[in-house]
Amino acid sequence: MGYCFGIDIGGTTVKIGLAAEDGTLLEGWEIPTRKEPTPEGLLLDIRVSILDRLDRGLDRGKKQKIRRADILGIGMAAPGAVTADGILHGAVNIGWGDVALAEEAERIIGISPVCVGNDARLAALGEAAYGAGVGARSMLMVTLGTGVGGGVVLNGKVLMGESGVAGEIGHMTVNPFETVRCNCGKMGCLEQYASATGMVRVAKQVLAKRREDSLLRQKEVTAKTLWDAARAGDALANEITDAVSAYLGMALANAMYLVDTEKIVFGGGVSKAGELLLQKVEKAYRSRVFAHSREKEFLLAKLGNAAGMRGAAALLLQKIR
Amino acid sequence: MGYCFGIDIGGTTVKIGLAAEDGTLLEGWEIPTRKEPTPEGLLLDIRVSILDRLDRGLDRGKKQKIRRADILGIGMAAPGAVTADGILHGAVNIGWGDVALAEEAERIIGISPVCVGNDARLAALGEAAYGAGVGARSMLMVTLGTGVGGGVVLNGKVLMGESGVAGEIGHMTVNPFETVRCNCGKMGCLEQYASATGMVRVAKQVLAKRREDSLLRQKEVTAKTLWDAARAGDALANEITDAVSAYLGMALANAMYLVDTEKIVFGGGVSKAGELLLQKVEKAYRSRVFAHSREKEFLLAKLGNAAGMRGAAALLLQKIR
Numbered sequence: 001m002g003y004c005f006g007i008d009i010g011g012t013t014v015k016i017g018l019a020a021e022d023g024t025l026l027e028g029w030e031i032p033t034r035k036e037p038t039p040e041g042l043l044l045d046i047r048v049s050i051l052d053r054l055d056r057g058l059d060r061g062k063k064q065k066i067r068r069a070d071i072l073g074i075g076m077a078a079p080g081a082v083t084a085d086g087i088l089h090g091a092v093n094i095g096w097g098d099v100a101l102a103e104e105a106e107r108i109i110g111i112s113p114v115c116v117g118n119d120a121r122l123a124a125l126g127e128a129a130y131g132a133g134v135g136a137r138s139m140l141m142v143t144l145g146t147g148v149g150g151g152v153v154l155n156g157k158v159l160m161g162e163s164g165v166a167g168e169i170g171h172m173t174v175n176p177f178e179t180v181r182c183n184c185g186k187m188g189c190l191e192q193y194a195s196a197t198g199m200v201r202v203a204k205q206v207l208a209k210r211r212e213d214s215l216l217r218q219k220e221v222t223a224k225t226l227w228d229a230a231r232a233g234d235a236l237a238n239e240i241t242d243a244v245s246a247y248l249g250m251a252l253a254n255a256m257y258l259v260d261t262e263k264i265v266f267g268g269g270v271s272k273a274g275e276l277l278l279q280k281v282e283k284a285y286r287s288r289v290f291a292h293s294r295e296k297e298f299l300l301a302k303l304g305n306a307a308g309m310r311g312a313a314a315l316l317l318q319k320i321r
Numbered sequence: 322m323g324y325c326f327g328i329d330i331g332g333t334t335v336k337i338g339l340a341a342e343d344g345t346l347l348e349g350w351e352i353p354t355r356k357e358p359t360p361e362g363l364l365l366d367i368r369v370s371i372l373d374r375l376d377r378g379l380d381r382g383k384k385q386k387i388r389r390a391d392i393l394g395i396g397m398a399a400p401g402a403v404t405a406d407g408i409l410h411g412a413v414n415i416g417w418g419d420v421a422l423a424e425e426a427e428r429i430i431g432i433s434p435v436c437v438g439n440d441a442r443l444a445a446l447g448e449a450a451y452g453a454g455v456g457a458r459s460m461l462m463v464t465l466g467t468g469v470g471g472g473v474v475l476n477g478k479v480l481m482g483e484s485g486v487a488g489e490i491g492h493m494t495v496n497p498f499e500t501v502r503c504n505c506g507k508m509g510c511l512e513q514y515a516s517a518t519g520m521v522r523v524a525k526q527v528l529a530k531r532r533e534d535s536l537l538r539q540k541e542v543t544a545k546t547l548w549d550a551a552r553a554g555d556a557l558a559n560e561i562t563d564a565v566s567a568y569l570g571m572a573l574a575n576a577m578y579l580v581d582t583e584k585i586v587f588g589g590g591v592s593k594a595g596e597l598l599l600q601k602v603e604k605a606y607r608s609r610v611f612a613h614s615r616e617k618e619f620l621l622a623k624l625g626n627a628a629g630m631r632g633a634a635a636l637l638l639q640k641i642r
Contacts, residue, residue: 152580165577258487258490290484292410
């Protein structure tokens with residue numbers, strides 16, 4: 001029996017999962033993300049944590065050690081673009097520049113191989129392999145959080161792309177006439193409307209411009225209060241959620257004209273808005289596509305924030321097979 | 322030695338190519354497209370034409386017959402969406418409804434297998450296998466003609482998609498505020514600005530609104546006279562070509578956020594505008610993408626209108642290997 005680790009490096013914590021070679025997650029835990037200009041310290045923390053875990057062995061009734069020789073490798077999700085040459089380009093949230101992360105990790109952790117991918121892409125792979133996409137030939141995942149990310153999975157493999165941006169749908173231009181800049185420096189990106197922060201931005205604009213009473217005027221607007229108010233029948237909240245869903249549906253229609261997947265899966269904090277979000281986005285989507293491509297499956301993600309870690313393990317298992 | 326046929330069914334002619342099993346085109350010819358509500362007549366015409374061709378054999382110095390047993394199959398490009406179940410949906414230019422074209426062709430022509438794909442997708446595959454995309458890991462092809470079509474080739478395989486619209490980039494929405502309808506019934510499609518007819522439409526709008534003198538006021542505006550005038554330094558023509566290139570560059574940037582290919586290849590009649598088109602579109606593209614994905618290869622297609630026929634043969638050869 002072989003084992004592998006799936007590791008998801010986030011801005012606050014590093015999620016580490018120990019998986020069996022069939023992909024089953026045996027155990028998952030977290031350590032804090034050490035923020036330094038280079039990854040050595042963080043990789044040392046990971047090394048200590050996983051060697052410690054190996055020492056404790058598998059506790060299934062009787063003590064069963066995991067030998068180093070049984071470790072097949074590590075899959076690693078990182079918050080930045082990973083190009084075809086294996087370089088991680090500027091993980092801004094952590095403060096690294098360009099890093100040959102796989103090489104560094106193999107050297108410092110002392111386990112080979114280490115396969116690295118972008119965190120949103122690997123979350124998509126995780127959902128495809130073990131979550132909402134199980135059984136689908138192809139899937140687009142959309143992650144609606146502080147930003148908007150995504151990933152394309154075709155025939156079980158996640159598309160990484162030449163420059164590491166395949167699936168980076170948050171930065172598709174949806175409004176060529178926008179004059180406010182996105183965090184990325186461009187203007188009119190999907191993320192400016194459909195991320196949690198983007199939705200709040202749009203809501204505040206509408207609230208400032210309009211006089212109608214609304215539940216949204218009673219407390220601080222967040223993506224959650226916005227969708228809760230829409231669900232409670234608030235007219236302005238429904239208008240705002242329709243507007244942001246229109247951009248999201250249009251971006252997904254545009255995406256389907258490229259990758260035309262079987263399923264579209266929604267993850268990230270905003271996806272907690274649930275069925276109402278799916279309904280509004282699907283309606284907008286259907287208005288922007290040909291009749292014969294209207295019937296896509298719109299689904300909510302299932303793995304929550306374990307998706308990246310699970311997908312990292314899946315990437316490793318695919319690479320060594 | 323095996324042989325196959327690559328067939329491209331167009332609105333006016335059917336292009337038929339005889340290829341060797343390594344994909345080399347041995348001979349290509351055309352027959353007129355019989356326009357009837359169902360494909361039987363056209364398939365009979367194809368049957369007659371290729372049986373006749375087989376009878377004549379290979380003329381390489383000495384007469385060398387091609388035996389029916391040496392025919393590996395037929396690849397067929399059709400002008401409509403082909404879904405994963407092999408159905409051709411409404412080839413509008415010819416007047417067919419939904420057709421199980423591969424099955425019909427196998428029955429009527431009497432050669433198996435027949436593999437069917439959308440013509441724009443197979444033109445992309447043709448360019449990838451034998452034209453501008455040779456050696457590339459991945460490629461997006463954009464066909465700028467009366468309409469705008471395209472295809473995505475990843476690791477040598479063309480993406481067909483679940484509903485047959487993968488690569489249908491002419492109908493990506495690039496202007497969510499457009500009020501004029503596209504031929505497809507939607508509004509704001511790339512095709513409304515970047516097809517030959519779209520460019521003429523935009524040019525006429527600008528010419529009607531403005532007073533400046535221009536070479537474009539001297540004769541009927543076509544995509545050719547528009548780009549010729551731009552090349553000659555005409556200010557209005559440059560403004561118009563900049564505007565349509567801005568939409569095209571933005572659509573390609575959006576496309577790269579999904580498929581992130583190594584090359585972008587331009588075919589179709591408008592691509593005869595050549596380097597000036599590539600320059601303008603690339604400039605617009607670069608303004609809409611992250612710094613690390615700016616360096617894409619922008620190339621002109623090489624196979625002209627043989628691309629679909631060659632790609633059809635490539636599809637067949639991939640399927641039987």
